[in-house]
Amino acid sequence: MAIxxxxxxxxxxxxxxxxxxxDQMSETLSSQPPVRPPAMxxxxxxxxxxxxxxxxxxxxxxxxxxxxxxxxxxxxxxINLGVPEHHVTALIGPSGCGKSTFLRCLNRMNDMIEGTRVxxxxxxxxxxxxxxxxxxxxxxxxxxxxxxxSNPFPKTIYENVAYGPRVAGVRKREVLNEIVExxxxxxxxxxxxxxxxxxxxxxxxxxQQQRLCIARALATGPDxxxxxxxxxxxxxxxxxxxxxxxxxxxxxxxxxxxxHNMQQAARVSDQTAFFYEGHLVEAGPTNELFTKPKEKQTxxxxxxRFG
Amino acid sequence: MALTATTPPxxxxxxxxxxxxxxxxxxxxxxxxASVATTVGIVAxxxxxxxxxxxxxxxxxxxxxxxWAPLFSPARYGIIPLVFGTTLVAGGAAVxxxxxxxxxxxxxxxxxxPPVRHAVKPLLEILAGIPSVVFGYVAVVFISxxxxxxxxxxxxxxxxxxxxxxxxxxxxxxxxxxxxxxxSVPRSLREGAFALGATKLxxxxxxVVPAAxxxxxxxxxxxxxxxxxxxxxxxxxxxxxxQMTLNPLKSVQTMTAYIVEVSQGDAAxxxxxHRSIFAVGLTLFVMTLALNVFAQMILKRMxxxxx
Numbered sequence: 001m002a003i004x005x006x007x008x009x010x011x012x013x014x015x016x017x018x019x020x021x022x023d024q025m026s027e028t029l030s031s032q033p034p035v036r037p038p039a040m041x042x043x044x045x046x047x048x049x050x051x052x053x054x055x056x057x058x059x060x061x062x063x064x065x066x067x068x069x070x071x072x073x074x075x076x077x078x079i080n081l082g083v084p085e086h087h088v089t090a091l092i093g094p095s096g097c098g099k100s101t102f103l104r105c106l107n108r109m110n111d112m113i114e115g116t117r118v119x120x121x122x123x124x125x126x127x128x129x130x131x132x133x134x135x136x137x138x139x140x141x142x143x144x145x146x147x148x149x150s151n152p153f154p155k156t157i158y159e160n161v162a163y164g165p166r167v168a169g170v171r172k173r174e175v176l177n178e179i180v181e182x183x184x185x186x187x188x189x190x191x192x193x194x195x196x197x198x199x200x201x202x203x204x205x206x207x208q209q210q211r212l213c214i215a216r217a218l219a220t221g222p223d224x225x226x227x228x229x230x231x232x233x234x235x236x237x238x239x240x241x242x243x244x245x246x247x248x249x250x251x252x253x254x255x256x257x258x259x260h261n262m263q264q265a266a267r268v269s270d271q272t273a274f275f276y277e278g279h280l281v282e283a284g285p286t287n288e289l290f291t292k293p294k295e296k297q298t299x300x301x302x303x304x305r306f307g
Numbered sequence: 308m309a310l311t312a313t314t315p316p317x318x319x320x321x322x323x324x325x326x327x328x329x330x331x332x333x334x335x336x337x338x339x340x341a342s343v344a345t346t347v348g349i350v351a352x353x354x355x356x357x358x359x360x361x362x363x364x365x366x367x368x369x370x371x372x373x374x375w376a377p378l379f380s381p382a383r384y385g386i387i388p389l390v391f392g393t394t395l396v397a398g399g400a401a402v403x404x405x406x407x408x409x410x411x412x413x414x415x416x417x418x419x420x421p422p423v424r425h426a427v428k429p430l431l432e433i434l435a436g437i438p439s440v441v442f443g444y445v446a447v448v449f450i451s452x453x454x455x456x457x458x459x460x461x462x463x464x465x466x467x468x469x470x471x472x473x474x475x476x477x478x479x480x481x482x483x484x485x486x487x488x489x490x491s492v493p494r495s496l497r498e499g500a501f502a503l504g505a506t507k508l509x510x511x512x513x514x515v516v517p518a519a520x521x522x523x524x525x526x527x528x529x530x531x532x533x534x535x536x537x538x539x540x541x542x543x544x545x546x547x548x549x550q551m552t553l554n555p556l557k558s559v560q561t562m563t564a565y566i567v568e569v570s571q572g573d574a575a576x577x578x579x580x581h582r583s584i585f586a587v588g589l590t591l592f593v594m595t596l597a598l599n600v601f602a603q604m605i606l607k608r609m610x611x612x613x614x
Contacts, residue, residue: 109502114421141504151495154518164503167513213499220504 051284054271057084059123060224060254061106066120068101068110075101077278079120083224083271088246088255090269090286092262094301097275099258103226106256107143108136124224141168144217148229150209152201152216157184157193160201160212164220179219186252187215188245207238214245218253225249227257231264243268262302266290274298353592356585363579369586375549375560377569377580384583386590388549392466392559393591396541397534399470399555400477404534405527407474408481412523415482416489417511428483435479442472443543451544454556461556464546470555472540477530484529488522488609489515521609528602532595538563562591 061083068076076098083089091099104110105118108129121128129139141164152160161180162170170176180197184190189211193204201212210230217225227246231239246255246268259265265272266286273283274297282295293299361369364384372385415424451468455461492515500510516523546558547568560568566584574581 107502109498112498112501137504137506139504140502145502147495147499147502149495151493151499153496153499153514163500163505163513167500167503167505167509216499216503 051288054084054087054285055082057087059083060085060125061256062121062123063102063105064121064123066102066105066118066122068098068105068119069117070113071115075278076105079280081273081280081283083254083256085254086250086252087270088250088257088268089271089273090265091256091258091273091275092260092265092301093275093281095260098278099273099275100228102275103228103256103258106224106226107140107145108134109140109145111136141220142222143224143226144220144222145226146210146213146217146228146230148232150206150213150233152204152209152212154200154202156198157201157204157212158197161215161219164216168220180215183215183218184212186218186249187211188241188248189215205238207234207241210234210238210242211245214242214249218249222253224254224256227255229258229260232260239264262290274301276301350592353585353589356582357589360579360582360586364583364586373551375565377583382579384579384586386562386587388551389560389562389565389587390590391551391553392545392549393535393561393563395466395553395555395559396469396473396545396561397531397537399467400473400534401527401531403471403474404478404481404530408478408526408530409485409523411478411482412485412489413511413516416486417507417515431479431482434475435483437476439476439537439539440543442476443540446472446540446544458556462546462548462558464544464558465556466545466559467555469541469545469561472544473534473537476537476540477534480533481526481530484526485519485523488519488526491522492518519609521605525602525605525609528598528605532598532602535598536563536591536595538567542567562587566591 059082063079063081066076066079067074079098079102081089081102091103093099101110105122106124106129110116110118118130120130122130124139124143128134129143153163155163158180161183162176165176165179170179181190184193189208192208193212201209204212210233214225214230231242234242243264246257249255250270257265257269269286271283272286272289274281274289274293274295276297282289282293282298284294289298290302293302369384369386371387372383373387374383374385375388376383415427419427446468447464450471451461451463451465454465454468455463461467496514496518497510500514505513541561542564545561545564547560547564548558549560549565550557552559566587569581569584
């Protein structure tokens with residue numbers, strides 16, 4: 001089954017015209033309230049040790065046979081991956097292996113790139129996000145994203161965090177104040193900026209800007225947080241803070257993180273998926289994948305023989 | 308070794324000077340100096356004629372007088388009516404061109420598909436290339452009769468008439484400068500906003516346009532400076548009646564049109580009437596220079612923000 005994601009379409013509800021007959025679900029993503037309270041905290045930090053344990057966990061995102069094309073070039077080949085709820089899944093692999101492309105499939109950011117095409121299904125809970133009539137605006141409120149290079153808007157710190165709720169229609173100042181404060185506390189930035197919420201976000205340091213972008217992503221009340229090498233442009237101290245933050249956030253959110261840094265994947269993630277040349281070579285519990293990888297390519301990559 | 312002993316030491320002094328290098332240097336210096344010298348020369352001429360003028364007509368009368376009648380006896384040299392004429396025409400042109408130009412720029416930068424953009428931009432170049440005298444007679448032959456059908460009380464030569472054509476003339480400038488600054492807003496900002504569940508309208512109006520605002524303002528100022536300096540079309544279309552009016556349907560005279568009138572007339576050099584065009588020219592020069600400098604300052608600040 002081919003599902004076309006056209007660049008002109010992302011903002012128009014139900015404008016996709018791909019032939020899809022399988023999905024009969026009548027409930028749409030848009031039936032969700034615009035801003036949802038964070039989900040309840042679950043089992044604090046207990047790391048699943050085995051593949052069997054990981055497989056038993058409820059899946060927040062399930063990708064099945066995902067192929068991705070930039071024009072004629074196929075960038076992803078039949079990716080199958082389940083992302084367990086309230087855990088951190090790390091995507092590793094050499095540059096150009098498709099891990100960022102896969103990440104950007106999960107909130108349909110690739111829709112914005114002209115001439116791209118997705119095949120297969122990606123379920124968020126039990127809804128196919130590439131089904132026609134999916135509202136990408138609602139999808140992206142539930143699947144937040146933090147980018148490699150921090151990209152705060154040239155607005156105040158407050159307005160950066162309030163942006164998501166504002167475009168979702170939150171107008172009341174008290175509600176916005178509450179969201180901004182809560183998200184800045186969650187992203188461990190509040191104490192550093194609480195006295196200057198009305199100053200420009202561009203005056204913050206790189207590490208602070210990245211945590212602001214995390215706060216901004218949390219403000220729409222997402223279930224899933226996608227992080228595309230969130231610490232690659234940061235110094236070691238800021239990196240450590242972001243990693244601590246990921247550890248905290250996984251109790252509330254489901255996190256998928258792309259990283260070049262294998263130590264980082266080992267430190268923060270519960271599950272690791274190794275991509276190579278558009279294929280998912282191996283996925284499993286992080287400790288297993290790093291200590292006894294099943295595939296030779298994985299072993300060579302994590303021991304530094306290539307990549 | 309015998310070889311080194313018999314080779315004479317290498318001559319480091321060139322046999323002759325590399326004269327071509329010096330010639331090129333000199334030629335290029337002359338080129339650069341020519342434009343600087345021209346500017347200095349023009350300012351010098353303006354001043355050399357204006358200073359004797361201001362010996363006969365006081366600065367106070369010139370800048371506060373409300374009557375411009377150089378041919379009357381006694382002659383009146385109050386520049387305010389000419390400034391009114393210029394402001395009315397340039398302001399009217401801005402009112403017409405700014406919304407139209409900004410709208411077009413936003414469309415081209417954010418909404419248009421590449422084929423549309425590639426088709427529209429050459430058309431704008433053509434519009435920018437139409438000689439202003441053509442705009443002038445279009446105003447006189449087509450627009451003025453049309454206006455008088457709608458507003459029977461309008462003078463045949465009137466400010467609105469001129470505003471419309473000057474507005475069309477500055478439109479390509481506003482569009483191309485504004486589109487440049489809109490497109491220079493980093494893609495990462497747009498992606499950041501889309502990832503928060505913003506619609507295209509949210510992203511455009513809430514992020515891209517505010518981020519580019521200073522550059523957009525600068526494009527407006529440069530276009531207004533151009534409108535103020537525009538001569539041919541307003542001389543033909545706006546009339547030759549210096550008067551203090553804000554009614555766009557009245558015949559007015561702009562500063563530029565006055566200069567044309569006197570230059571073409573038979574005022575003898577050395578008379579106050581003849582010298583007055585230099586005083587008006589100097590005033591015009593200072594006005595447009597101030598707008599240009601201000602616009603460049605804004606643009607510079609905008610560039611610093613993203614680099």
